[in-house]
Amino acid sequence: MSGNTFGKSFAVTNFGESHGPAIGCVIDGCPPGMELSEADIQPDLDRRRPGTSRHVTQRQEEDKVEILSGVFEGRTTGTPICLLIRNTDQRSKDYSEVAQKFRPGHADYTYLQKYGLRDPRGGGRSSARLTAPMVAAGAVAKKWLLAEHGTRFRGCMQQIGDLPIAFESWDHVPDNPFFAPVADVSQLEAYMDSLRKAGDSCGARIRVTATGMPVGLGQPLFDKLDAEIAYAMMGINAVKGVEIGAGFASVAHRGSMHGDSLTPQGFATNNAGGVLGGISTGQDLEVSIAIKPTSSIITPRDTIDLQGQPTQVITKGRHDPCVGIRATPIAEAMLALVVMDLALRHRAQCGHVEPPISYADSSFL
Amino acid sequence: MSGNTFGKSFAVTNFGESHGPAIGCVIDGCPPGMELSEADIQPDLDRRRPGTSRHVTQRQEEDKVEILSGVFEGRTTGTPICLLIRNTDQRSKDYSEVAQKFRPGHADYTYLQKYGLRDPRGGGRSSARLTAPMVAAGAVAKKWLLAEHGTRFRGCMQQIGDLPIAFESWDHVPDNPFFAPVADVSQLEAYMDSLRKAGDSCGARIRVTATGMPVGLGQPLFDKLDAEIAYAMMGINAVKGVEIGAGFASVAHRGSMHGDSLTPQGFATNNAGGVLGGISTGQDLEVSIAIKPTSSIITPRDTIDLQGQPTQVITKGRHDPCVGIRATPIAEAMLALVVMDLALRHRAQCGHVEPPISYADSSFL
Amino acid sequence: MSGNTFGKSFAVTNFGESHGPAIGCVIDGCPPGMELSEADIQPDLDRRRPGTSRHVTQRQEEDKVEILSGVFEGRTTGTPICLLIRNTDQRSKDYSEVAQKFRPGHADYTYLQKYGLRDPRGGGRSSARLTAPMVAAGAVAKKWLLAEHGTRFRGCMQQIGDLPIAFESWDHVPDNPFFAPVADVSQLEAYMDSLRKAGDSCGARIRVTATGMPVGLGQPLFDKLDAEIAYAMMGINAVKGVEIGAGFASVAHRGSMHGDSLTPQGFATNNAGGVLGGISTGQDLEVSIAIKPTSSIITPRDTIDLQGQPTQVITKGRHDPCVGIRATPIAEAMLALVVMDLALRHRAQCGHVEPPISYADSSFL
């Protein structure tokens, strides 16, 4: 009810503030018997971690995960898995100005109005730091889905600011700090360097996919697979738009070309993005999200103070000039959490149903 | 869990199939003491109803709503409100071909794979007809929100196919069959006529807003206001994309202009679309959605049959050439249901909190 | 949230008032592919129906169930099943006195205080009539559990007023109007006749069991099988106590005799009542409930009116002198709904787990 639990069957309850003693989550519903250790989780956290290149925040957080429960002798027991990440680099001394003024584009104003008080240290609960436990939980989901269904999740950058990025190959993604699917990122580096020098920030567009999707996941009326994806993606800090498959391009499509034909070898195209009537087709999930520019910039902005008087605010500190960059592993994790939850929910009602149609290759696209 | 209930505090459980005896919903959680009769609900159903112009399906459904419970002597009692709509124009004789083949762009294939069987009459549960009970429930939410907070919901058409529609005035919306905010719709009529003659269909882009929003609605981490909106909108049949505020345009924005400045008179701009950190700012909610072209067209499409053999399918019957047109009142209703649910949920945790800051006019935009 | 939905995976949303146009429920989550018609449901409704003997209320309600959705060509489709029961014998003219005074033992006072208004006709929403839709939903659950697991549910009377009833055989239960497991009910009849003549009412104690239970149902910490049973039973109108297995007799037990020994042939005893650590053992579920005397009696009672002034009230009308009698099929239905819900929930998390230990006969007791 209060919005800190994600999912129903694979339910992840998130806790913590940016500058409190620790952040973490409790996963309730993980199937028993799966091998699990911190080593399964840490790599994804490291991909999201700050301080890994000059193009992201220089804040230093180890983001070391500790499994507090739910695992016995290296296997999940079916009981809640508590994942704890201690906050190490908190530097919360200098939040006095932020406590008195509302930073444009931030949650300062709305938190205060909603709760009557707020924790101003590093954004408190509204900090993107709270995505770290989701990345950790997502790693658990990814492991199960890969073992059980062969499902894999990948994300890459499609656009930074006004620079579109052509898709060359997934292979390039781990080789540059932008999660860009291109061999040469020199143009991106120059762009980011000039932005940082200007004390400004920019938005980004990210693509996330799942391959090896089971057929039949998603509830038909409200907890549709695409609706759950939209919910998960729009819930990531700074996301302002979500597309599935052809997305907004569908508006100008004609019906005679948009609907994906079926052939004995599978669907001929994937405008649907892997979802029909809210249920997975077995094709790749194709999701695209828009991320707004970082709100924390050193350029002075007009605002008001707690008394409603006009003033200006500069957000000092160590901020990402493009929060979209580190959002790639976050979006992957959220997509994995959606699929995981719907996979378990599907088993409850239809666990015994054998899909009647079996393709030679249902995802040959 | 099985996805037929929308909302938690104002929970709407939807039931029925396109060609069954009836469709409807049960609203659980409506505050007691509100005056309510069928006359409060019918007008919105009539706006969504088929057969009102030559540009929408000619199927004739009265969509007459009946209140079965939850109202005593003209006032809500706080107990569940069951709204029933009898199906009157069912014509389900000729679904034999549809039962044997998968229509591209439809849920035929995924329903069969998920459940092992499906109701092929008029799309069964996957029919857009199931949005009618949501429009009915939305009317109840609208009435309460208007009385309690002065909140109003409006939608209009932004684009049909490749024809963008400039915004002239909300006043024009009720005066044409397209929900278009323009005085002259002759171009739209010609476009739709030629499309119908070609036996084809097109997509649409719709804008939905809420004015008079209370400050502080939305749960901060997962049930964010914008996340819930994305979930609600993406759950409407045929929706492929959702934007809040500046949406995908945010990607190319700079932080120095994107974040909305605060002034003693309110926010200076509304790139946020009325949401910061997942919580309402009090500004207008601004939402935009992309709707794919109608999948049911009379142009032959390649597909397979139940045995996996290649064949062709033509969808006869009475279909909307642009399902986006009738989606406008649906999107309004879903937005109202999101706000209603979060308004009640907010009362649970923070019902006693007085927003500390009070603007002269927080929605002067 | 508002308390009109029972269950999570097999979720039953109940609606209606005693004297409104109809009562009913929506079942969300029923597995697809099960044969289902009204004929599967009506017999249990008939067992609960009023007017079947002189020992229960003479109100005449047909309680004819109609399936409005979720079934296609005689099989469940996996979509919501709406069950509707029209109210036929409403006689709501004479509720004016009841509307002005609070009947002792009734919900009149609490409904008014909670909601600020109430529907006084026949108790409105607080009427035991609202258990009819649960009996209907329970019949659907019973059918699935019998087919899938061989589970059967039975209830019988253990005590009426201060008359204990020895258990002779389940075979006698359908043969008398008291659901008593004895051949000779002449003593019970005399007891009830004299009670009716005295214008008074009495309580009852009922036993409900399930045989053929699957092992492993129930969630370990909070949604324990026994906790869910207690919740379901205490939610039945007029229930004031619930016991599992040895129940309150356990207080005087010693540990050396209470804990049920395990043998290669199964458990040696069943003090546990079929539940250990909140999870089903495979033994019979053994539940016992206490039902208070009917509050509606024709003996005058002291009370106050809406203005808080002292007065007296006599509840005229057609009431059960022992509501416990008709509670037997209700308790069976609620037990079936609990087991059904937990069976589906178990599949979500542990659907693939094979119980490692297999007894020759785990329920030989």
Add this chain to the structure above:
Amino acid sequence: MSGNTFGKSFAVTNFGESHGPAIGCVIDGCPPGMELSEADIQPDLDRRRPGTSRHVTQRQEEDKVEILSGVFEGRTTGTPICLLIRNTDQRSKDYSEVAQKFRPGHADYTYLQKYGLRDPRGGGRSSARLTAPMVAAGAVAKKWLLAEHGTRFRGCMQQIGDLPIAFESWDHVPDNPFFAPVADVSQLEAYMDSLRKAGDSCGARIRVTATGMPVGLGQPLFDKLDAEIAYAMMGINAVKGVEIGAGFASVAHRGSMHGDSLTPQGFATNNAGGVLGGISTGQDLEVSIAIKPTSSIITPRDTIDLQGQPTQVITKGRHDPCVGIRATPIAEAMLALVVMDLALRHRAQCGHVEPPISYADSSFL
């Protein structure tokens, strides 16, 4: 869904195992602005703590609680409150025998059958140690309810084994290790000493109450106040029966005396136990629970091993001869959590409703 979260609006997610590194919980939904520190929570934990007298387990656990999130500068912020309790006295070396055999009365058998594996150290997740986080969460609920509504929770012992304990005064409860409301506990001490010498255990009966209850809490059909109480109590380890108000004694009551009369000064009696139609009357909540004898005893018991072969088991270690003793603060905490959750849920739907009737004193009993 997986049963480790208690409550909906004040939702407590519990994690941990008896012998893992830590146990704890996350509270989601605590109203913002309440002063809170570890000092508010520790006293109740200390009342439940093992090792405080010779009549309870000699296991030494400090049960020191740490607040990890949700509190800023000494006040709740409305975000999740994570409470952590490190396990300090784990001694898990000698569980090899327990891992091979099923202890009668324990969850060993059912956990293995449900999950396919189990954590045998100290009972793992099924240990009563997991009630400690609930006592901690209950202390938070108690503080809010006292400040907001003046509600207080108290529990006492009613019977140990076959020794009934007369109620003398609440004042005696803190003065003896049995939570007994009597001045002289020498008989109880002798009883417990002889039991311990015999290597046996016994059951207990506990009473829990709430005074200063708000009127109108509880949802009418399923999440009734009494149903939620039954669910909460039956979920406590070893509880086998629950009564509200007159409980099982109601069976032999007549309607002419059972229903509590209303007078201008309030209800004349409290057979209802503070609940009518599932909603609080404002009278004291009166709850009674039956607790089975401790299953861990040093007397040898017949059982089987993992291979299904007959064997015997002795439970060594440091166990409570009567688990009912330490259950008193647990039952109080669970009752407080039920009332807290329903208080917040009531605000969502009926937050604006003023109870129409106001008594001079509604709980004068």
